[in-house]
Amino acid sequence: MGAEIIYGKDLAAELRLEMKEEVKKLAEKGIIPGLTVVLIGDDPASQSYVKGKQKASDEVGVDSNLIKLPDTTSQQELLNLIGDLNTDENIHGILVQLPLPDHIEEQAVIEAISPEKDVDGFHPINIGRMLTGEDTFYPCTPFGILTMLKSKNIEIAGKHAVVVGRSNIVGKPVGQLLLNEHATVTYCHSRTKDMKKYTTEADILIVAVGKQHFIKAEDIKPGAVVIDVGVNRMENGKLTGDVDFEAASEKASYITPVPRGVGPMTITMLLHNTIKSAKQHHQLSF
Numbered sequence: 001m002g003a004e005i006i007y008g009k010d011l012a013a014e015l016r017l018e019m020k021e022e023v024k025k026l027a028e029k030g031i032i033p034g035l036t037v038v039l040i041g042d043d044p045a046s047q048s049y050v051k052g053k054q055k056a057s058d059e060v061g062v063d064s065n066l067i068k069l070p071d072t073t074s075q076q077e078l079l080n081l082i083g084d085l086n087t088d089e090n091i092h093g094i095l096v097q098l099p100l101p102d103h104i105e106e107q108a109v110i111e112a113i114s115p116e117k118d119v120d121g122f123h124p125i126n127i128g129r130m131l132t133g134e135d136t137f138y139p140c141t142p143f144g145i146l147t148m149l150k151s152k153n154i155e156i157a158g159k160h161a162v163v164v165g166r167s168n169i170v171g172k173p174v175g176q177l178l179l180n181e182h183a184t185v186t187y188c189h190s191r192t193k194d195m196k197k198y199t200t201e202a203d204i205l206i207v208a209v210g211k212q213h214f215i216k217a218e219d220i221k222p223g224a225v226v227i228d229v230g231v232n233r234m235e236n237g238k239l240t241g242d243v244d245f246e247a248a249s250e251k252a253s254y255i256t257p258v259p260r261g262v263g264p265m266t267i268t269m270l271l272h273n274t275i276k277s278a279k280q281h282h283q284l285s286f
Ligand SMILES: Nc1nc2c(c(=O)[nH]1)N[C@@H](CN(C=O)c1ccc(C(=O)N[C@@H](CCC(=O)O)C(=O)O)cc1)CN2
Pocket: 048, 049, 052, 095, 096, 097, 098, 099, 120, 140, 141, 169, 231, 239, 258, 259, 260, 261, 262, 263, 264, 265, 266, 267
């Protein structure tokens, strides 16, 4: 008996069709959701992700604009640009692609983006709202994971969710979203002693560490739901996750693959947040 594979790519395609219809309705009112993506430097992975964001925006009808800056851009230049974007009426979403070059302080940049345009959901105000269970822009990868779980009617309330990884982008917020759904949440990280003790107790195991095959079949509780957020490029150029997919599939009840799992949902939830922002800006609620 093998696990059911949750293909984020298929769910993302379904959701984007729905979004396309929503954007058409907005266009009838003269509203075009606008997204600006800022990319600093020439990191190949970041270039590929922003390309994916442009393509998905075109597909749905979101007006997306990419601003590419050299990695010599100073922090002040970037902050000035964000200041201009914050006051541009046609821009509903601002995203600065991470990671940033070392000389730019990530948190200063995140906090410079207006919380009303923070479609990444990284601003402390939006993180705070998420913490208190308010409706806000949720960080895209965690929100995508929650949407995937809900699409399969996977029960979250009362379940033990174990999150391996504590990044601000994925680990911390995904645990918070699961807590908001009444899961019992445990975080594991590089200083956790005897991690296996926790992972083998997880009904829902979320892995976001960026290490190939970090989680093996022996680390998984039989019947667990396994969500793999890792995107690791192997020497042969292929992508692989943080979980030993083949072996884990034999033990889990549901599992996400890499590629075509969580990744495509990240971009889809970004579009969701951008459309939400446009609607909020125009005080619409459909
Ligand atoms: N400002 C942000 N920066 C970063 C974020 C983010 O949410 N906001 N997340 C990641 C990168 N990321 C989006 O930006 C991202 C990662 C992976 C994918 C994806 O679709 N992966 C595919 C494989 C793609 C490939 O072939 O390389 C998959 O898993 O199927 C999309 C977006 C860090 N930075």
